[in-house]
Amino acid sequence: MSVTVRVPAKVNVQLAVGAARPDGFHDLANVFLAVGLYDEVTVTAADELRVTCTGPDADQVPLDRTNLAARAALALAERYGRTADVHLHIAKDIPVAGGMAGGSADGAGALLACDALWGTGASREELLDICAELGSDVPFSLVGGAALGTGRGERLTELEVGGDLHWVFAMAARGLSTPAVFREFDRLAEGREIPEPVASRELLDALAKGDVDALAATLSNDLQPAALSLFPELADTLAAGRAAGALATLVSGSGPTTAFLARDAEGAEEVAGALRASGTCRTVRTAAGPVPGATVV
Ligand code: C5P
Numbered sequence: 001m002s003v004t005v006r007v008p009a010k011v012n013v014q015l016a017v018g019a020a021r022p023d024g025f026h027d028l029a030n031v032f033l034a035v036g037l038y039d040e041v042t043v044t045a046a047d048e049l050r051v052t053c054t055g056p057d058a059d060q061v062p063l064d065r066t067n068l069a070a071r072a073a074l075a076l077a078e079r080y081g082r083t084a085d086v087h088l089h090i091a092k093d094i095p096v097a098g099g100m101a102g103g104s105a106d107g108a109g110a111l112l113a114c115d116a117l118w119g120t121g122a123s124r125e126e127l128l129d130i131c132a133e134l135g136s137d138v139p140f141s142l143v144g145g146a147a148l149g150t151g152r153g154e155r156l157t158e159l160e161v162g163g164d165l166h167w168v169f170a171m172a173a174r175g176l177s178t179p180a181v182f183r184e185f186d187r188l189a190e191g192r193e194i195p196e197p198v199a200s201r202e203l204l205d206a207l208a209k210g211d212v213d214a215l216a217a218t219l220s221n222d223l224q225p226a227a228l229s230l231f232p233e234l235a236d237t238l239a240a241g242r243a244a245g246a247l248a249t250l251v252s253g254s255g256p257t258t259a260f261l262a263r264d265a266e267g268a269e270e271v272a273g274a275l276r277a278s279g280t281c282r283t284v285r286t287a288a289g290p291v292p293g294a295t296v297v
Pocket of ligand 1: 024025026027028134135136137151152153178179180182
Protein backbone atom coordinates (compact mmCIF):
# COMPACT_ATOMS: atom_id res chain seq x y z
CA MET A 1 0.00 0.00 0.00
CA SER A 2 1.26 3.52 -0.70
CA VAL A 3 0.12 7.13 -0.35
CA THR A 4 1.20 10.05 -2.54
CA VAL A 5 1.04 13.69 -1.44
CA ARG A 6 1.56 16.68 -3.71
CA VAL A 7 3.10 19.79 -2.12
CA PRO A 8 3.60 23.26 -3.65
CA ALA A 9 6.60 25.61 -3.63
CA LYS A 10 6.32 29.08 -2.10
CA VAL A 11 7.39 32.59 -2.88
CA ASN A 12 7.61 35.27 -0.18
CA VAL A 13 5.79 38.39 -1.34
CA GLN A 14 7.05 40.16 1.78
CA LEU A 15 9.92 39.02 3.97
CA ALA A 16 10.58 41.48 6.79
CA VAL A 17 13.47 40.35 8.99
CA GLY A 18 14.17 41.52 12.56
CA ALA A 19 17.41 41.40 14.53
CA ALA A 20 18.98 38.03 15.43
CA ARG A 21 17.37 36.55 18.56
CA PRO A 22 19.31 34.92 21.39
CA ASP A 23 18.48 31.50 19.85
CA GLY A 24 20.05 32.57 16.53
CA PHE A 25 16.75 32.71 14.66
CA HIS A 26 15.23 35.98 13.43
CA ASP A 27 11.72 37.20 14.05
CA LEU A 28 9.95 37.61 10.74
CA ALA A 29 6.88 39.07 9.13
CA ASN A 30 6.74 36.60 6.29
CA VAL A 31 3.94 36.75 3.71
CA PHE A 32 3.92 33.38 1.97
CA LEU A 33 2.18 32.54 -1.30
CA ALA A 34 1.98 28.91 -2.48
CA VAL A 35 2.58 28.57 -6.22
CA GLY A 36 1.93 25.76 -8.68
CA LEU A 37 5.35 24.09 -8.80
CA TYR A 38 5.23 20.78 -6.96
CA ASP A 39 7.15 17.97 -5.32
CA GLU A 40 5.35 14.64 -4.84
CA VAL A 41 6.16 12.42 -1.89
CA THR A 42 5.11 8.76 -2.03
CA VAL A 43 5.33 6.58 1.06
CA THR A 44 5.18 2.81 0.89
CA ALA A 45 5.41 0.31 3.75
CA ALA A 46 8.94 -1.17 3.82
CA ASP A 47 11.31 -3.13 6.10
CA GLU A 48 13.18 0.00 7.14
CA LEU A 49 13.35 3.75 6.49
CA ARG A 50 14.70 4.53 3.04
CA VAL A 51 14.63 7.73 0.90
CA THR A 52 14.93 7.93 -2.87
CA CYS A 53 14.59 10.96 -5.13
CA THR A 54 14.16 11.62 -8.85
CA GLY A 55 14.06 14.91 -10.79
CA PRO A 56 16.45 17.43 -12.35
CA ASP A 57 18.12 18.34 -9.00
CA ALA A 58 17.91 14.84 -7.45
CA ASP A 59 21.71 14.48 -7.12
CA GLN A 60 21.72 17.39 -4.62
CA VAL A 61 19.13 15.86 -2.29
CA PRO A 62 20.49 14.07 0.83
CA LEU A 63 19.05 10.55 1.15
CA ASP A 64 19.98 10.04 4.80
CA ARG A 65 18.19 10.98 8.01
CA THR A 66 18.98 14.68 7.53
CA ASN A 67 16.38 14.75 4.73
CA LEU A 68 13.32 16.62 6.03
CA ALA A 69 11.01 13.90 4.67
CA ALA A 70 12.88 11.26 6.73
CA ARG A 71 12.85 13.54 9.78
CA ALA A 72 9.08 14.05 9.38
CA ALA A 73 8.44 10.28 9.22
CA LEU A 74 10.66 9.70 12.28
CA ALA A 75 8.95 12.51 14.26
CA LEU A 76 5.46 11.18 13.56
CA ALA A 77 6.50 7.58 14.29
CA GLU A 78 8.05 8.63 17.60
CA ARG A 79 4.90 10.49 18.63
CA TYR A 80 2.76 7.43 17.92
CA GLY A 81 5.20 4.85 19.40
CA ARG A 82 5.90 3.00 16.17
CA THR A 83 8.84 2.52 13.77
CA ALA A 84 9.21 4.62 10.63
CA ASP A 85 9.42 1.54 8.40
CA VAL A 86 8.66 3.25 5.08
CA HIS A 87 10.17 3.90 1.71
CA LEU A 88 9.87 7.64 0.98
CA HIS A 89 10.15 8.55 -2.66
CA ILE A 90 10.42 12.20 -3.64
CA ALA A 91 9.60 13.20 -7.22
CA LYS A 92 11.32 16.57 -7.10
CA ASP A 93 10.39 19.52 -9.29
CA ILE A 94 10.99 22.38 -6.79
CA PRO A 95 14.58 23.69 -7.04
CA VAL A 96 16.95 22.47 -4.30
CA ALA A 97 18.43 25.18 -2.02
CA GLY A 98 16.47 27.69 -4.09
CA GLY A 99 14.51 29.74 -1.54
CA MET A 100 11.21 28.13 -2.59
CA ALA A 101 10.77 25.79 0.43
CA GLY A 102 11.50 22.60 -1.51
CA GLY A 103 12.90 20.78 1.52
CA SER A 104 10.03 22.04 3.67
CA ALA A 105 7.56 20.77 1.05
CA ASP A 106 9.07 17.29 1.30
CA GLY A 107 8.82 17.40 5.11
CA ALA A 108 5.15 18.41 5.06
CA GLY A 109 4.40 15.90 2.28
CA ALA A 110 6.05 12.98 4.09
CA LEU A 111 4.25 13.89 7.30
CA LEU A 112 0.82 13.95 5.67
CA ALA A 113 1.54 10.79 3.66
CA CYS A 114 2.78 8.80 6.69
CA ASP A 115 -0.18 10.04 8.70
CA ALA A 116 -2.56 8.70 6.03
CA LEU A 117 -0.63 5.42 5.56
CA TRP A 118 -0.49 4.69 9.29
CA GLY A 119 -3.98 5.99 10.08
CA THR A 120 -2.68 7.83 13.14
CA GLY A 121 -5.70 10.15 13.28
CA ALA A 122 -3.47 13.07 14.30
CA SER A 123 -5.27 16.41 14.46
CA ARG A 124 -4.36 19.30 12.19
CA GLU A 125 -2.87 21.09 15.24
CA GLU A 126 -0.63 18.12 16.06
CA LEU A 127 0.58 17.95 12.46
CA LEU A 128 1.27 21.70 12.48
CA ASP A 129 3.24 21.33 15.75
CA ILE A 130 5.44 18.65 14.20
CA CYS A 131 5.88 20.83 11.10
CA ALA A 132 7.05 23.75 13.25
CA GLU A 133 9.61 21.49 14.97
CA LEU A 134 10.93 20.39 11.57
CA GLY A 135 11.54 23.92 10.25
CA SER A 136 10.26 27.48 10.06
CA ASP A 137 8.66 27.12 6.59
CA VAL A 138 7.24 23.59 7.00
CA PRO A 139 3.85 24.61 8.51
CA PHE A 140 3.17 26.80 5.48
CA SER A 141 3.92 23.91 3.11
CA LEU A 142 1.15 21.96 4.85
CA VAL A 143 -1.36 24.86 4.82
CA GLY A 144 -0.66 26.45 1.40
CA GLY A 145 -2.75 29.26 -0.06
CA ALA A 146 -1.42 32.51 1.36
CA ALA A 147 -0.48 33.24 4.95
CA LEU A 148 1.36 35.65 7.21
CA GLY A 149 4.05 33.86 9.21
CA THR A 150 5.28 35.48 12.42
CA GLY A 151 7.70 34.31 15.12
CA ARG A 152 10.45 32.60 13.10
CA GLY A 153 7.83 32.22 10.35
CA GLU A 154 6.05 29.19 11.80
CA ARG A 155 3.03 30.94 13.42
CA LEU A 156 0.53 31.31 10.57
CA THR A 157 -2.47 33.50 9.92
CA GLU A 158 -4.21 32.54 6.70
CA LEU A 159 -4.77 35.34 4.18
CA GLU A 160 -7.37 35.87 1.46
CA VAL A 161 -6.12 36.54 -2.06
CA GLY A 162 -8.46 38.29 -4.51
CA GLY A 163 -7.25 36.62 -7.72
CA ASP A 164 -4.61 34.47 -9.39
CA LEU A 165 -1.10 35.90 -9.47
CA HIS A 166 1.17 34.94 -12.36
CA TRP A 167 4.87 34.47 -11.75
CA VAL A 168 8.06 33.58 -13.53
CA PHE A 169 10.85 31.90 -11.57
CA ALA A 170 14.47 31.88 -12.70
CA MET A 171 16.55 29.10 -11.15
CA ALA A 172 20.23 29.82 -10.62
CA ALA A 173 23.24 27.69 -11.49
CA ARG A 174 23.98 26.97 -7.81
CA GLY A 175 22.11 27.03 -4.49
CA LEU A 176 22.43 29.31 -1.46
CA SER A 177 22.40 28.08 2.13
CA THR A 178 19.62 29.70 4.17
CA PRO A 179 21.76 29.98 7.37
CA ALA A 180 24.55 31.61 5.30
CA VAL A 181 22.13 34.21 3.92
CA PHE A 182 20.83 35.04 7.42
CA ARG A 183 24.45 35.33 8.64
CA GLU A 184 25.17 37.73 5.78
CA PHE A 185 22.02 39.70 6.74
CA ASP A 186 23.47 40.00 10.28
CA ARG A 187 26.86 41.07 8.94
CA LEU A 188 25.32 43.76 6.69
CA ALA A 189 23.15 44.92 9.62
CA GLU A 190 26.07 45.37 12.03
CA GLY A 191 25.96 48.72 13.81
CA ARG A 192 22.45 49.46 12.55
CA GLU A 193 19.21 49.49 14.53
CA ILE A 194 16.93 46.77 13.03
CA PRO A 195 13.22 47.61 13.38
CA GLU A 196 10.62 45.03 14.47
CA PRO A 197 9.39 43.18 11.39
CA VAL A 198 5.80 44.11 10.50
CA ALA A 199 3.55 43.08 7.63
CA SER A 200 2.82 45.90 5.19
CA ARG A 201 -0.83 47.01 5.30
CA GLU A 202 -0.61 48.11 1.63
CA LEU A 203 0.69 44.70 0.62
CA LEU A 204 -2.00 42.78 2.52
CA ASP A 205 -4.68 45.02 0.96
CA ALA A 206 -3.23 44.50 -2.52
CA LEU A 207 -3.25 40.72 -1.98
CA ALA A 208 -6.81 40.73 -0.66
CA LYS A 209 -8.00 42.72 -3.69
CA GLY A 210 -5.87 40.75 -6.16
CA ASP A 211 -4.59 44.17 -7.33
CA VAL A 212 -1.47 43.15 -9.24
CA ASP A 213 -0.17 46.72 -9.79
CA ALA A 214 -0.49 47.61 -6.11
CA LEU A 215 1.16 44.31 -5.19
CA ALA A 216 4.01 44.97 -7.63
CA ALA A 217 4.63 48.30 -5.88
CA THR A 218 4.85 46.70 -2.42
CA LEU A 219 6.76 43.40 -2.86
CA SER A 220 9.80 43.37 -0.58
CA ASN A 221 12.46 41.04 0.74
CA ASP A 222 14.87 42.12 3.49
CA LEU A 223 17.10 39.13 2.65
CA GLN A 224 17.62 40.34 -0.92
CA PRO A 225 20.74 42.49 -0.22
CA ALA A 226 22.31 39.55 1.63
CA ALA A 227 21.50 37.10 -1.19
CA LEU A 228 22.90 39.56 -3.76
CA SER A 229 26.01 40.09 -1.67
CA LEU A 230 26.71 36.32 -1.69
CA PHE A 231 25.56 35.86 -5.30
CA PRO A 232 26.17 39.14 -7.20
CA GLU A 233 25.25 37.63 -10.61
CA LEU A 234 21.60 37.54 -9.47
CA ALA A 235 21.49 41.29 -10.21
CA ASP A 236 21.87 40.45 -13.92
CA THR A 237 18.89 38.05 -13.78
CA LEU A 238 16.77 40.66 -11.98
CA ALA A 239 17.73 43.29 -14.58
CA ALA A 240 16.90 40.91 -17.46
CA GLY A 241 13.43 40.27 -15.99
CA ARG A 242 12.83 43.97 -15.51
CA ALA A 243 13.89 44.72 -19.08
CA ALA A 244 11.51 41.96 -20.26
CA GLY A 245 8.54 43.81 -18.76
CA ALA A 246 8.04 42.09 -15.39
CA LEU A 247 5.85 44.28 -13.14
CA ALA A 248 8.16 43.58 -10.19
CA THR A 249 11.25 41.52 -9.49
CA LEU A 250 12.60 40.04 -6.28
CA VAL A 251 14.71 37.29 -4.80
CA SER A 252 12.51 34.45 -3.48
CA GLY A 253 13.10 33.97 0.26
CA SER A 254 16.81 33.40 0.93
CA GLY A 255 17.37 32.85 -2.81
CA PRO A 256 18.93 32.30 -5.21
CA THR A 257 15.73 31.74 -7.20
CA THR A 258 14.49 35.08 -8.55
CA ALA A 259 10.77 35.80 -8.92
CA PHE A 260 9.06 38.03 -11.48
CA LEU A 261 5.45 39.17 -11.21
CA ALA A 262 3.50 39.38 -14.48
CA ARG A 263 0.08 40.85 -15.26
CA ASP A 264 -1.37 37.58 -16.60
CA ALA A 265 -0.40 34.15 -17.94
CA GLU A 266 0.50 35.61 -21.34
CA GLY A 267 2.72 38.26 -19.77
CA ALA A 268 4.44 35.56 -17.73
CA GLU A 269 5.25 33.56 -20.88
CA GLU A 270 6.76 36.68 -22.48
CA VAL A 271 8.99 37.39 -19.49
CA ALA A 272 9.93 33.68 -19.31
CA GLY A 273 10.98 33.66 -22.97
CA ALA A 274 13.14 36.75 -22.55
CA LEU A 275 14.77 35.36 -19.40
CA ARG A 276 15.57 32.06 -21.15
CA ALA A 277 17.17 34.00 -24.01
CA SER A 278 19.14 36.21 -21.58
CA GLY A 279 21.50 33.43 -20.52
CA THR A 280 21.47 34.78 -16.95
CA CYS A 281 19.96 31.69 -15.28
CA ARG A 282 19.83 27.89 -15.42
CA THR A 283 16.11 27.27 -16.01
CA VAL A 284 12.94 29.34 -16.13
CA ARG A 285 9.47 28.25 -15.04
CA THR A 286 6.09 29.93 -14.84
CA ALA A 287 3.60 29.22 -12.03
CA ALA A 288 0.47 30.84 -10.62
CA GLY A 289 -0.71 31.11 -7.02
CA PRO A 290 -2.33 30.79 -4.59
CA VAL A 291 -2.70 26.99 -4.71
CA PRO A 292 -3.64 24.58 -1.88
CA GLY A 293 -1.01 23.15 0.47
CA ALA A 294 -0.02 19.49 0.87
CA THR A 295 -2.78 17.29 -0.61
CA VAL A 296 -3.19 13.52 -0.84
CA VAL A 297 -3.57 12.59 -4.53
O1 C5P B 1 13.82 26.79 10.44
P1 C5P B 1 14.80 26.31 9.45
O2 C5P B 1 15.51 25.06 9.87
O3 C5P B 1 14.25 26.18 8.06
O4 C5P B 1 15.89 27.44 9.35
C1 C5P B 1 17.12 27.25 8.69
C2 C5P B 1 18.11 28.28 9.17
O5 C5P B 1 17.72 29.58 8.69
C3 C5P B 1 18.20 28.43 10.68
O6 C5P B 1 19.12 27.55 11.21
C4 C5P B 1 18.66 29.87 10.83
O7 C5P B 1 20.05 29.97 10.57
C5 C5P B 1 17.94 30.56 9.67
N1 C5P B 1 16.67 31.17 10.09
C6 C5P B 1 16.67 32.33 10.86
N2 C5P B 1 15.49 32.89 11.23
C7 C5P B 1 14.31 32.36 10.84
C8 C5P B 1 14.28 31.19 10.03
C9 C5P B 1 15.48 30.62 9.68
O8 C5P B 1 17.73 32.84 11.23
N3 C5P B 1 13.17 32.94 11.19
